[in-house]
Amino acid sequence: MDAYLLDTDMLAQLVERLRLEGEVIGPQIDRGVIAYGPLKSFEDLPQGWSELQGPGLYRLQRTGRPSRFAYRVAPTSWKPFLYPPKELLFRARKEGDSFTVQPAETSLEARVLFGLRPCELRALRVQERVLSKANYPPYQQRLQASWIVAVACVEPGENCFCADLDSGPEVRDDCDLKLVEWGDEPRYLAQAGSERGRALLRGLALPTASAEDQKEAQAALARARRQMGRSLDRRQTPDLLTRKHAHPAFDALAERCTACGNCTLVCPTCFCSNLEDHTSLDGREASRYRVWDSCFTLDFSYIHGGHARSKPSERYRQWMTHKLSSWQSQFDEAGCVGCGRCITWCPEGIDLTEEFRALTERAKESTIQYRELT
Amino acid sequence: MGTKQEMLGHPFMVGLAPEHQAAMVECAREAFIQKGTWLLRNGDLADQFFLVQEGVLSIELYVPNRAEHSIQTVHPGELLGWDWMVPPYRWTFDVRAQEDCRAFAVDARCIRGKGQVDHEFGYQLQNRISQVMARRVKALRFQLLDVYSHEP
Numbered sequence: 001m002d003a004y005l006l007d008t009d010m011l012a013q014l015v016e017r018l019r020l021e022g023e024v025i026g027p028q029i030d031r032g033v034i035a036y037g038p039l040k041s042f043e044d045l046p047q048g049w050s051e052l053q054g055p056g057l058y059r060l061q062r063t064g065r066p067s068r069f070a071y072r073v074a075p076t077s078w079k080p081f082l083y084p085p086k087e088l089l090f091r092a093r094k095e096g097d098s099f100t101v102q103p104a105e106t107s108l109e110a111r112v113l114f115g116l117r118p119c120e121l122r123a124l125r126v127q128e129r130v131l132s133k134a135n136y137p138p139y140q141q142r143l144q145a146s147w148i149v150a151v152a153c154v155e156p157g158e159n160c161f162c163a164d165l166d167s168g169p170e171v172r173d174d175c176d177l178k179l180v181e182w183g184d185e186p187r188y189l190a191q192a193g194s195e196r197g198r199a200l201l202r203g204l205a206l207p208t209a210s211a212e213d214q215k216e217a218q219a220a221l222a223r224a225r226r227q228m229g230r231s232l233d234r235r236q237t238p239d240l241l242t243r244k245h246a247h248p249a250f251d252a253l254a255e256r257c258t259a260c261g262n263c264t265l266v267c268p269t270c271f272c273s274n275l276e277d278h279t280s281l282d283g284r285e286a287s288r289y290r291v292w293d294s295c296f297t298l299d300f301s302y303i304h305g306g307h308a309r310s311k312p313s314e315r316y317r318q319w320m321t322h323k324l325s326s327w328q329s330q331f332d333e334a335g336c337v338g339c340g341r342c343i344t345w346c347p348e349g350i351d352l353t354e355e356f357r358a359l360t361e362r363a364k365e366s367t368i369q370y371r372e373l374t
Numbered sequence: 375m376g377t378k379q380e381m382l383g384h385p386f387m388v389g390l391a392p393e394h395q396a397a398m399v400e401c402a403r404e405a406f407i408q409k410g411t412w413l414l415r416n417g418d419l420a421d422q423f424f425l426v427q428e429g430v431l432s433i434e435l436y437v438p439n440r441a442e443h444s445i446q447t448v449h450p451g452e453l454l455g456w457d458w459m460v461p462p463y464r465w466t467f468d469v470r471a472q473e474d475c476r477a478f479a480v481d482a483r484c485i486r487g488k489g490q491v492d493h494e495f496g497y498q499l500q501n502r503i504s505q506v507m508a509r510r511v512k513a514l515r516f517q518l519l520d521v522y523s524h525e526p
Contacts, residue, residue, distance in 0.1 A: 245436060
């Protein structure tokens with residue numbers, strides 16, 4: 001695969017070129033965090049900034065280096081761009097004794113999603129598979145109208161564990177372009193992942209990366225793999241959680257989880273939505289919306305007669321079991337990508353990997369002992 | 375404690391022919407179950423059963439929103455577990471030790487093998503297990519009578 005070596009000016013040139021393809025959405029400092037939004041210029045990229053992430057902790061930090069991709073992940077993933085929190089599905093209008101239904105049109109403006117982390121790219125593909133299975137075309141349509149530019153992670157954070165979920169730190173899923181930024185005087189390795197990406201890179205007359213450059217980038221990623229702040233033993237996941245629904249670790253969780261739903265909002269794979277119908281006061285018009293929902297709300301599990309999960313700890317268990325265990329049997333892959341957002345944005349600092357470890361460690365202890373008869 | 379002789383004194387063993395008692399003993403081990411341990415889990419392979427010597431165990435069912443619901447308790451002198459006798463050999467309920475327990479754990483595969491060779495032994499087992507199942511069914515029917523009543 002052709003690889004190019006870019007300096008900062010060339011990266012700026014690449015961004016300008018991408019701007020011709022559509023609105024470029026990328027990382028930038030916004031209200032005290034590094035968030036994804038429309039990039040007005042190349043200068044918007046968070047040069048010299050990173051962030052400190054920990055359980056229930058997020059702080060912007062200066063790096064003292066001119067890198068632009070030294071941060072980990074933004075609080076909110078790319079989910080809202082492809083799967084908006086609220087979306088009109090159709091409008092219905094009463095006409096005489098009958099009514100007409102007008103399906104909503106998906107807005108398909110060309111966009112460039114610039115700077116997806118490998119874990120975020122994995123999440124995007126996971127959602128793509130889930131929502132296509134659910135026969136929900138707008139996601140796929142928006143995706144087809146978007147360019148995807150992914151940037152590998154050479155500086156994983158304290159809450160990162162993508163290596164254990166095979167979603168990073170190198171870019172592992174399909175995209176148009178992939179970049180690696182490394183070095184104190186940052187350099188960028190650029191490779192195409194699609195035909196149009198290949199054509200775009202060729203058109204920029206960029207210098208080819210030498211074998212040595214590529215080796216350096218690989219070495220930086222290999223170091224990143226060893227620097228994951230968290231770990232999750234996936235070999236344990238397939239049936240452990242379904243067998244542990246009454247584990248004391250969940251009682252301990254009950255003391256902490258406030259069921260705020262932050263983890264589901266920031267999770268890049270959570271896809272649950274509810275349907276809302278609105279009718280006009282005169283009863284002539286009705287519209288149906290899809291809105292994000294969270295399995296941490298009480299009403300989420302309401303079935304006639306009662307709530308299936310009345311305690312927050314039961315909801316956390318449901319969420320965790322889905323991410324790490326039942327998602328696997330449902331969709332043939334993990335529902336967690338190891339981005340660590342649920343840990344960072346939990347106001348109680350509940351750590352998915354720690355909770356999971358508590359379940360596995362107790363599971364290893366045998367509390368039944370056998371002895372041969374004498 | 376934990377002797378073959380002690381096992382012969384368990385009510386389930388009393389009255390079995392000596393060769394059948396010997397067959398049971400051959401397939402058995404002594405098991406110590408710590409308080410709070412989930413001994414059997416709904417859906418797991420039913421590969422052994424227990425002749426309880428000490429302690430109380432509860433047969434439970436997970437009811438959403440009400441957590442584990444204790445259906446029945448099993449006491450010393452009783453047999454715990456009959457799913458090992460009926461295909462597909464999977465436990466129907468969960469069982470938790472309410473206290474530290476001691477029991478004779480009998481290997482189900484070993485016993486089924488012996489019952490297939492010696493039909494008289496198989497019959498005696500079926501007969502005794504049927505009594506356990508019948509007791510459970512009766513208890514269940516009485517429970518059904520007030521299962522939908524409002525809590526006081």
